[in-house]
Amino acid sequence: MNLGPRQQDILDLARERGYVSIDELAQAFAVTPQTIRRDINQLAEHGLLRRTHGGAASEASSTQNTAYAMRAGQNRDEKQRIADAVAEHIPDHASLxxxxxxxxxxIARALMGHKGLKVITNNLHVAAQLAxxxxxxxxxxxxxxxxxxxIVGQAAVDFIQQFKVDYxxxxxxxxxxxGSLLDFDYQEVRVSQAIIENARQVFLAADSSKFGRNAVVRLGSIALVDRLFTDHQPSPALARLLAEHKVQLEAV
Structure with missing residues (x-):
């Protein structure tokens, strides 16, 4: 495929960020969303991008996650809005x-204004922040x-299973x-399954780049979730699944 300058720029942005939205691309290139949608469709047809609801994602491996440093820099504003929304639904003196x-x-950063939380985590960055x-x-x-x-492995699973928390x-x-929830590391999924099984309410925080993203390990069904916090409305098919399983959607 011979890429035009705009298509090449779209592809470069998607590879750099992991996900780009149609609205932001239309604004950046001063064209209509329909023009961007056509560009994305052409790139996707040639296997260079993966279409997602409201945008496109880099055509990454289903067996290996993006490097942590890159993930930390992707969709920061969206993650912060999601984090703030989650924190608003957590009362003081809750267990998590x-x-x-x-x-x-x-989310851990957004919880710093709360009082008296008890937090059990397998994430050293979360622990360092909240400590x-x-x-x-x-x-x-x-x-x-x-x-x-x-932190993963059977010891982490055994530790988590000692508790029953609010959220x-x-x-x-x-x-x-x-509606399948997917991840890359089987050991990480085992810990997350234990976390979900031992909580009274499950809040899933996922920016819209996660919709339709491929990963090889199945954690479970969206039916395990009580609330989904995201930055865009999901596809009609996924929205129907959320309604069917009474999952409360919080699009921020």
């Missing part, structure tokens, strides 16, 4: 699980520490159109 992910790390708050109690799971600060605040790598 918080799992691995850059969005859950943003600065003297009226918080922070418990960290044992296990194998990954380069991104995540699980979880992130995910991908949400398939059939």
């Amino acid at each position: 699980f918080i799992n691995i992910g850059t969005t859950t790390e943003a 600065d708050k003297q009226d918080f109690e922070v418990l960290v799971a044992g296990g194998t520490v990954r380069s991104d600060g995540g 699980a605040l979880v992130g995910i790598s991908g949400i398939d159109e059939d």
Whole structure:
């Protein structure tokens, strides 16, 4: 495929950021959303991009996640809006699980204005952030520490299963159109499954780049979630699944 200058720029932005929205591209290139949609469709037809609801994502591997440093820089504004919305639904003196992910790390920062939280986490970045708050109690799971600060393995699962908390605040790598929650690391998924099983309410925080994103390990169904916090309305098919399973949608 011979790319035009705008199409090449779109492709470069998607590879750099992981996800680009139609609205931001239309504004950046001073063209209509329909023009951007045609560009994305052509790039997707040649396997260079993956169409998502409201935008496009880099055609990345389904077996290997993006590097942590890159993930931390992607969709920061969207993650912060999601984090602020999640924090508004958490009362003071609540007990929480918080799992691995850059969005859950943003949630930890948004919770710093709360009082008396008890937090159990397998994310070292979350623990380090929340430990600065003297009226918080922070418990960290044992296990194998990954380069991104995540803690995984059977020891982490066993630790999580000792608790029953008010809320699980979880992130995910991908949400398939059939409602499957997907991730890349089987050991990470095992810990997240234990977190979900031992919480009274499950809040899933996922920016719109996660819609339709491929990953090889299935955590479970969207039916496990009580509330989904995201920055865009999902596709009609996924919206129907949310309604069918009584998952409350919080699009911020």
